[in-house]
Amino acid sequence: MTMHQQMKFSGGVIHRLLMRELHHEGPTYEMQFLLGNHSVRFYKVEFYLITGLRFGVVLDVTRYEAVENGRRERYFGGIDEVSFEELRVFLTRGEFKEMYNVVKLYLIYMLNWILIGVDERFKIPVWQFRLVEDLDAFP
Template sequence: MRIRLRESLKTSEEDWYEGKLTRHNHFDALDHIDDALNRVPVKFTDKDHRRFMESCFGYFLTMHRKIKFFDGIIHRLLLRELYHNGPTDEMHFMLGNQSVRFSKVEFYLITGLRFGVVSDTTKYTAVENGIHERYFPGADEVSLGEIRGVVTSTKFGKAYDAVKLCLIYMLNWILMRVDERFKIPVWQFRLVEELDAFDAFSWGVRVPMGCPHVQAFYLLIQACA
């Protein structure tokens, strides 16, 4: 079995090399979300915190904040990637004598982010008197850095304002890992105004499956099973 798998390696064992991957996750920023939800007026605190925890990103808030990033393990996993005849959005790896798959199914099991038909968001506009208008008045564009500034320092006045801004912050900074200069698309501001619609959106299509830490997490579970 192992001989057949070795013949399918994308990188032959003779060409394996030592390498290093750079850590780019921002899971420590989950503390910013905790702090933001605690800056909600007392009469809304429990309501806002409960709504965030019930959201599509809520369970990430229960994650261990100091995740150890083993770049060497991930590098060695990627060296063991296999050619395969399955769907193009799958990755297969050789672990010992086994072929291990990483696909949309495993991605969903780990992240809870669903796949499906993505709505046409090109015609979305900001909601009148929504969070875009109230927290960034007169701004045609809002950067992720500006979102971060509000999340980390603003006292929120209305129920669910903190929830909505924290969801945008988590999506772009923690899950998508985009640069602080990234301009938040208007459709995100529109979608988050309807929290149920935001939760139902196919975020698995937007968040890259290729996150090395997600792949490594699943593959290590498989290896230890």
Template sequence: MASCFRPLLTVSRPMKFSGGVIHQLLLWEVHHNRPSDEMRFILGTHEVRFSKVEFCLITGLWFRVVPDMSRYVIMDNGQHHRYFGGKGEISSVELRDVLRCGEFQQAYDSVMLCLIYMLNWILMGLDEGVKIPVWQLLLVDDLDAFDAFLWGAHMYSHSIYSFKHAFDGQRE
């Protein structure tokens, strides 16, 4: 007998992000005494959790302890110096201007800068007003280190913080 139900993985239309769904989920958060780096929600009659395990299953990103980024030393004439004068954090506008200009001093500079752009505004979904931390610009100078970095742990920490503080400033 043929089933009238299709498996979820064969959905024929693309899924789209819905901020409204995330907002509604956050409204049903359960405050608990469990680990502070996980969240629990009420969905119908079930209590569900969002922890490192679920994050890894959803994203497929590696997860271990985030390494100490203070040990990275500024490379002489690295990305940070060549395109941004070695100043502190940079804005998305500054990075976008360099990418749009299309004039790169060394091979792979465009790739390295695109990695930073994709990391912040595609993978992490940051608002364009958020500044790019200097450690990312230093890390991208070493593509092997950038590739080996545990982005899952970094993004999970950022996500949990963002979710837990989503309503800060709205509770006046």
């Protein structure tokens, strides 16, 4: 078994690395992080190859229109404040009308659990439900 086959994705490691990003005046194609007492630099393409996280124009998803009969409306009655815990419990029950819906809801779950690192009381912003309706824009 090669080393690449033995490696596993660790969202916690990526989250901790992103929390240590340094904002700098250097080239825009470069990212800097403070690890211990050392400043570490990656080209964005290297960071992408390691993490799989894409770079590009940040979309203003707060202006996305609500999708008629979208995931929030179908599964949570259209309420504005769905907690992370409510989403987790719903996904655990496995009561889905279409399997494609579970993929979109899990994307919201993974965004908050792995990349953002929220606790169970966190209220999922409405724009995240709107964002998963456009998977090309999803991070």
